[in-house]
Amino acid sequence: MARPNWASQAARVAWKDLHIEGRSREVLYTMGFMAALVVLVFSFAFISGQEVTVGPDAVAGILWVAVLFSGTVALSRIFDRERESEAIRSLLLSPVPRSAIYAGKLAATAVIMFLVELLLTPLLAALFSAAIGPHALWLGLLLFLGTVGFCSVGVIFSAALLRARSRDALLGALLFPIVIPVLLAASRATATLLDPAAPDLDPAMFWTRFLVALDVVFVVVGLWSFEPVVMGE
């Protein structure tokens, strides 16, 4: 039997994770609930009196902070499963290139996060009367790019933290300083798209391109460093 190529191996790793998630829906529900709570916490903090609208800057910020915080939950849970019954050992012993395992994990986590974001964004638009309609597709692209950037770093750290006791506390502490440019680019672009008074969409275009460049850099560093990082497992 011919050995499957790299892409199909990566797809199988991703499919395995999505299949497990499809059965339990654990990450989807806990992450979705967490994201909705972050949005609600911000609502209680920002809204006062009869005024229910906040500026597009704040809405974009709330959206991305919710994505980042809830994404941390998803990342740590996706690798938690590999710890049960030492599944990670079998995964790493299988004749699959480590980079394909990385790509598979990245794809699975990004898909789960993206599904949550697709539900979260309309909720946010409803709560803050934000106009997501005019640039819905562009917004979707931004969510996708931002999620890939976040996950490409997160998967590496989450894998390396597999056996650390203070895993949950450390993941956020390590991840957030690195992904600040992702947050900055994504929230600036989102704010421009949500602002009906924005004179032009040039900033959104710039930040979208910047996100693409960021994703390329992070994914390349991730593919390259995943193997030595998980070597001792």
Place this chain on the structure above:
Amino acid sequence: MSSRMSSSLKSSTAFVVGLLLTMHGFFVVTFLVANAPLEKTMGIVQKIFYFHVPCAWLLMLSTFVCAGGSLAYLFRGSERGDRLALCSAELGVLFGLCVMVTGPLWARAAWGVFWTWDVRLTSSLLLWLMLIAYGLARRYGGEGGRRLAAAMALFAAADVPLVYLSVNVWRTLHPTTKVVSSLAPGMRLPFFLSLAIFSALWGVLLTLRMRVERAHARLVELTIAVEDAEGRSP
């Protein structure tokens, strides 16, 4: 064996020269900085510049040396690279702290506020946070902590230009200043000498800290060997 001894002798000589240079340099630079012409608008406050900028440069240098060491450790299993990464990250945190203390002091006097989201301030802050995160990963990362920290250093180095670019565009309203190239002639010598002396201090501290780490690694090895020997002959 003799080549090892001669190389250790050479490194010791370089270390002693660096140490003497640094010790003398700090007297000379302090004298020169005190005698440098006063800046027209900021006056005496501008003297912070002679300490602040070298510290910021060393913060940057530490990040890249840390990434270089991490690269050698991750891809070639070099223990020395790992020690170099750890020691330079620690120095980066130390000099970063100097930047974070002297920066707001200067900003308060020059701009009237302790902090602005200026591109240099913000990217230095993020760089500093990444090095602190490196230390956290090293200390609390458990079994895979060293590899995790090395990955952190690689991402941090890849992040440096991205952080700078993104913050720069984010804060386009802030005027960019070219301080160093517009230095008055009387200020140049003290500034560049201060830069050199601070870099020499960094080298001396790095050498000292690397020696402590090497001794520590050797001690761990010996302890294990002794325990093994005791286990074999009860």
